[in-house]
Amino acid sequence: MAEFSTNDIDQMHHLYRINLINSCSGYKSANLIGTIDKQGVSNVAIFSSVTHLGSNPPLLGFFLRPTTVIRNTYDNIKATGIFTLNHIHEEILKEAHHTSAKYDHSISEFDVTDLEEDYIDGFEAPFVKGSPIQLAMRYVEEYPIKANNTILLIGKIEKLYVPNELLEKDGFINLSKGKVATINGMDGYAIPNIKMRLEYQRPKPEFVIPND
């Protein structure tokens, strides 16, 4: 068994630390966030921190650093109030991963990769063509995180597109039927197969404390 204390983590080589800490929280979502600036330059970038916040209202959040390439995504969302979320699937893994490279703001990742931008139903931010699940999102609010200068950005789902064959009768989207990816650490990718769905859980009767 390997053990790492706070002190060990502080002292280790930064690349080792990035790999270790990025993979210690478990599997991550794999999304491409599409945005556009006021001049019409589009941007698409990979994010592994998109998280469900609540279904009513339908809110998702993600974390971003206020520096480097990710800044394009943030600046564009602040300028336009909108963005798209597009699930990364098996066919576009390598192209999606390449959007983590740092390009100048004037260059669209759609021009340097085989990813194709798609504009749907008049929504101004670009979707990623062929992505099995696509969401049109509107900016709601943000929280600057004091502990490490990241930003939590929260968006509301304005439109959700899902192929019928992924959608089950009770609203469950079967991600594995869409060959949706999940991320391990900075650079590990898997295409999971759903093993099982478990039932809604109620307490075991013998452990329920009766009301007086």
Place this chain on the structure above:
Amino acid sequence: MAEFSTNDIDQMHHLYRINLINSCSGYKSANLIGTIDKQGVSNVAIFSSVTHLGSNPPLLGFFLRPTTVIRNTYDNIKATGIFTLNHIHEEILKEAHHTSAKYDHSISEFDVTDLEEDYIDGFEAPFVKGSPIQLAMRYVEEYPIKANNTILLIGKIEKLYVPNELLEKDGFINLSKGKVATINGMDGYAIPNIKMRLEYQRPKPEFVIPND
């Protein structure tokens, strides 16, 4: 293709909405959070929102509702300042899922399930025995989320335990070697196999704008 607008989502049956919106963000992490109150009553609960916030300092965050069973986790963390994170793996899927049932605060989920509590290196919050990756966490800060009354709680890694066979030379933890689970929606579970690791990405030279 199925399409859902904000209005459709607002109007749909709440169970359909919960399934749909919970599965539309992609795969989620699968963790058991262990806590203990001042009287020594332990608690363990399943969370699918644990997210990597940054590696230096090593921070993770998760979202919780200020009501229902999850309140025990929050109250205990506020009272003691500590909690544990334990990855859910193939062998304990059903027991882990059962911790979503609502038990009275006086009842420990360790007593009603086959999950076993484990106390390591004098850390006062309970770990889940046999979990392939275990983290001792200390409370850092929290953010009340106005948009839906959830709370983002941020903790710092104080100790990380990983079996040597999961740890690669560059610090990458191979989650699939630990048969770690990922969650689809409210109740879908998968045990992914890592398909590939991709390299660190640099811009393609022909798209680099030279410095003047």
